[in-house]
Amino acid sequence: MKFKELEDFLGTHFIYTYDNGWEYEWYAKNDHTVDYRIHGGMVAGRWVKNQEANIVKLTDGVFKVTWTEPTGTDVALDFMPDEYRMHGTIFFPKWVQEHPDITVCFQNEHIPLMEESREKYETYPKYLVPEFAKITYIGKAGQDNEDVISEAPYPGMTDDIRAGKYFDAPYHRLHK
Template sequence: MTDHANSGEPDQDFSDFVGLHFIYTYANGWKYEWYARSETSCDYRIHHGLVGGRWVTDQPMTLVRLAGKMFKVDWHEPTGTSVSLYFDLGRRLIHGTIFFPQWIAGDGGHPEKTICYQNEFIEDMQRFRDEGPSYPFVIISEFAEITFMEQRGADNDEVISQAPGQLPDGYVERTN
């Protein structure tokens, strides 16, 4: 275990983050719903965007606390897509970078192949990934505003439990 005090690394206490449920909208208009299921996994639904309609539960991820109320999560999907999200809870801001393989987001790509409940189609996603092409990756780097944030507790199967479409009960779009 790393001695955080001597390494310069911030304390890795995730209690302010695990269990949080978010809805956020990127500057390009894409709307995502995301849940910090645990320190090592997340769930998400994509309501609008290139792969709107896609949803995933128990996606393995890595989580780090950068400082105070700032966290970063990273994961690699069976599709070959890699995602990195920076959460600034104090400013209700996210910066996301998505590294899409060519087969999804490139010219002639097929994003529609990923629009499903991924957990039921892992072998298909891996086959599409392996058939490619992967390179060069299409990199989408955008800021998003957190328009909804609530604590739902860890490992709550009710948070992300159905296909995208209807937003959760009690959802009110935040306006500044």
């Protein structure tokens, strides 16, 4: 599978591990929306659907995705899928660094809490996490596939996905 145009990237499901050991799962749902689950790191257990994002092709096979979460966290990801590499920069507000447990949930059901916490606690200085990552899984899920990120992360989930025990051939969740 080769990536060149934005259409090659959209609808792709990735698992990657940052050099600091944090493991993330991320899905380019369509040209303006991403879903993701966090499996390792200070906010492991967090998952999000329908995050509005800016998704662009920088050059052939290289894609940049940026967004701001309701928490106030800013994210910038650069994907080089043909090289199984990416670079992510996460700008965590001070409150997320000090109270990560507040964000470890299905964010979509807790937007008011994220917004309240963003106003209640300190934002600065931001905790900057710039890291390269190795992409350990690439799946062609197709665009707007609600089965890709459809439940909370569990221990061993990414191993199940990589082993082919999570999705069937048309990329739907097995054993719901």
